[in-house]
Amino acid sequence: xxxxxxxxxxxxxxxxxxxxxxxxxxxxxxxxxxxxxxxxxxxxxxxxxxxxxxxxxxxxxxxxxxxxxxxxxxxxxxxxxxxxxxxxxxxxxxxxxxxxxxxxxxxxxxxxxxxxxx
Amino acid sequence: xxxxxxxxxxxxxxxxxxxxxxxxxxxxxxxxxxxxxxxxxxxxxxxxxxxxxxxxxxxxxxxxxxxxxxxxxxxxxxxxxxxxxxxxxxxxxxxxxxxxxxxxxxxxxxxxxxxxxxxxxxxxxxxxxxxxxxxxxxxxxxxxxxxxxxxxxxxxxxxxxxxxxxxxxxxxxxxxxxxxxxxxxxxxxxxxxx
Numbered sequence: 217x218x219x220x221x222x223x224x225x226x227x228x229x230x231x232x233x234x235x236x237x238x239x240x241x242x243x244x245x246x247x248x249x250x251x252x253x254x255x256x257x258x259x260x261x262x263x264x265x266x267x268x269x270x271x272x273x274x275x276x277x278x279x280x281x282x283x284x285x286x287x288x289x290x291x292x293x294x295x296x297x298x299x300x301x302x303x304x305x306x307x308x309x310x311x312x313x314x315x316x317x318x319x320x321x322x323x324x325x326x327x328x329x330x331x332x333x334x
Numbered sequence: 335x336x337x338x339x340x341x342x343x344x345x346x347x348x349x350x351x352x353x354x355x356x357x358x359x360x361x362x363x364x365x366x367x368x369x370x371x372x373x374x375x376x377x378x379x380x381x382x383x384x385x386x387x388x389x390x391x392x393x394x395x396x397x398x399x400x401x402x403x404x405x406x407x408x409x410x411x412x413x414x415x416x417x418x419x420x421x422x423x424x425x426x427x428x429x430x431x432x433x434x435x436x437x438x439x440x441x442x443x444x445x446x447x448x449x450x451x452x453x454x455x456x457x458x459x460x461x462x463x464x465x466x467x468x469x470x471x472x473x474x475x476x477x478x479x480x481x482x483x484x485x486x487x488x489x490x491x492x493x494x495x496x497x498x499x500x501x502x503x504x505x506x507x508x509x510x511x512x513x514x515x516x517x518x519x520x521x522x523x524x525x526x527x528x
Contacts, residue, residue, distance in 0.1 A: 219337035227337060231344055238351050241382065245355050248362055248378070254370045261378050272348075272385045276392050279341065285391070288400035292388065292407060296381070299411040303377055306418035311370040313422050 230279040237271030240264055253321050254311050258304050265300035269293070345393040352386050373417050380410035 219227075240263055247260025273293045280286050312318060356379055363375035384403045391399030 218335075223337050227340055227344075230341075234344060234348055237385070238348060241352070241355055241385075244378065245358050248359070248375065254368060254374065257371065257374055261374055264378055265381050269381055269385060273388065276388055279392055285397050285400060288397065288404070289388065292384070292400060292404050295404060295407050296384070299407065300381070303411060303414040306414055306422075307370055307374055307377070310373065310418055310421045311368070314369065 226278055226281075230275045233271045233275030233278065237268045237275060240268035240271060244268060255308060255322065258308055262300070262304055265296070265304065269296055269300075342393065345389050348389055349386060349393070352382050352389075356382050356386075369421070373414065377410060377414055380406065380413075384410075 244260050244262075244264030247263065248257045251257045251260055270293060273289050277286055277289050280289065315321075318324065359375045359379050359382070363372045363379070366372045366375060384407050387399055387403040387406060391397065391403070
């Protein structure tokens with residue numbers, strides 16, 4: 217056992233956040249395989265996109281300490297935080313527009329721009 | 335056990351688990367029944383690869399690998415955007431992704447494109463059609479209601495007619511008998527009268 221107690225505390229925090237992130241990713245993958253339809257799978261994938269990635273990045277921020285790496289990791293976290301909900305939304309929209317049997321999976325309300333019956 | 339060894343074991347174990355998860359998601363992207371399942375699994379693989387690259391940058395202690403992760407995040411986002419712009423059709427009344435503007439009525443578009451202070455090269459279609467046929471009857475109605483002569487109509491300021499487009503100008507011109515001369519398109523300063 218070498219290293220100061222402070223360093224070991226940092227290591228334990230890093231390990232905890234990393235394991236939380238890994239568990240989130242495992243939950244996301246299990247959910248993607250368990251759910252039967254893409255709209256449910258989007259929910260499962262969102263867990264990995266937000267909670268998993270954020271936990272892993274927080275773990276690495278703790279282990280990196282103050283410096284240039286910290287700000288780069290914050291940049292990655294901020295970027296993914298902005299873009300992953302947008303990608304999820306677009307995936308749901310692709311499903312909405314490409315699936316002709318959508319109403320057999322979901323209960324649909326008519327949107328204002330729709331012309332044909334769904 | 336030194337602290338470097340502990341960190342190495344943690345990072346290596348995480349990388350191995352991420353590799354297994356990426357393989358599992360690859361299976362999902364192969365067997366996914368619809369296109370959206372495949373896009374979803376590829377997007378999730380991208381997220382996991384970003385995590386892998388970031389962990390690797392701490393494992394190797396190389397700071398520039400985080401930049402690579404940032405670029406990877408941007409590219410994976412752009413790929414989803416391109417898929418979306420390929421598969422999402424443009425609906426009426428909705429702004430599509432490829433940046434075309436919302437469709438306006440043709441008359442509004444033409445009026446917006448026309449500069450009222452500019453002399454048109456070909457005023458032909460303006461004088462043709464229903465407007466030219468209805469002009470004499472409208473002139474008679476106007477004369478009966480106001481009791482003024484058509485010549486008095488031309489002396490009033492033309493500011494409103496210029497602001498509203500060419501059609502009222504045309505009516506004024508045809509009223510004074512000079513239809514077709516194009517004098518309705520002369521440049522009039524704002525607020526000025528003739």
